[in-house]
Amino acid sequence: MDTTSVNLTTARSTASVAGARDSTRDFLEHLVRLLAAETADTVVLVVSELVTNALRHAGGTCTLDLTAHPDGIEVAVHDPSPQAPRMRTPDFNRGTGGFGWPMVNRLAYTIQVTDAPGGGKTVRAFLPR
Template sequence: MCADYRTDSTDPATAPGRPCSPGPHSPADVREAVRHALEGARRSGGREGAGDDIAVGDALLVASELTTNAMLHGGGVTEFEVMLVDREVRLSVSDHSRELPTPAEHADGLGPMRIGGHGWPIICRLARDITIAELHAGGKRITAVVPLTPR
């Protein structure tokens, strides 16, 4: 079972004459795309491959954090893709920056009580595998694989 959703500035569904806007407009758009892909898998009879509620929540959170990070630190999202393969979801977000993500370092003593700076650690904790690739046209693509079976 494989379902995918892809949006980019060369989307053929874009009407002629309308300005193209690269990537999703918000993390909510990405969460909706992930929900749509998972619901499609459930409707096509792949319910067990579409994940339980906790796994789905993990996938939605990782997608949201990848997108937020691209928007805040990567110059904006240039492409988003979600693919369901067997019992995992592969989430790919591309942005304009070649700078690699790093955990935030703050010397304020607040530690985990600090607002912000938690996105990359959340992604690293919930994803089974993370790949970062430089893009020939510039920027990078981060792909995170989130299992859809109970941990």
């Protein structure tokens, strides 16, 4: 069985999102059962979107946990905001976003948003191997 996890705490900055992507690539490259390149890219994209959303909309800090299960990869992002992500119409004109959450929902086979003990929330995306 190939189950392991990595924990990364980030603060608001472009470098934090890049660091989350780098840590995810490193995590995926060291799995006993490697992922196909396209699958690994999808995991990195989901991490990038969830970390970006947490830093942008949930108070500027978050924690990323990655877990490899036999049938999938679990991406969990914990942040201090109790507000769940919401779908909104993508903004093609003013550049205010709205693309990431719908994309994550299309790429993951399961999404869970749960309240965290002591406040905040955890957003979990499960991606197939």
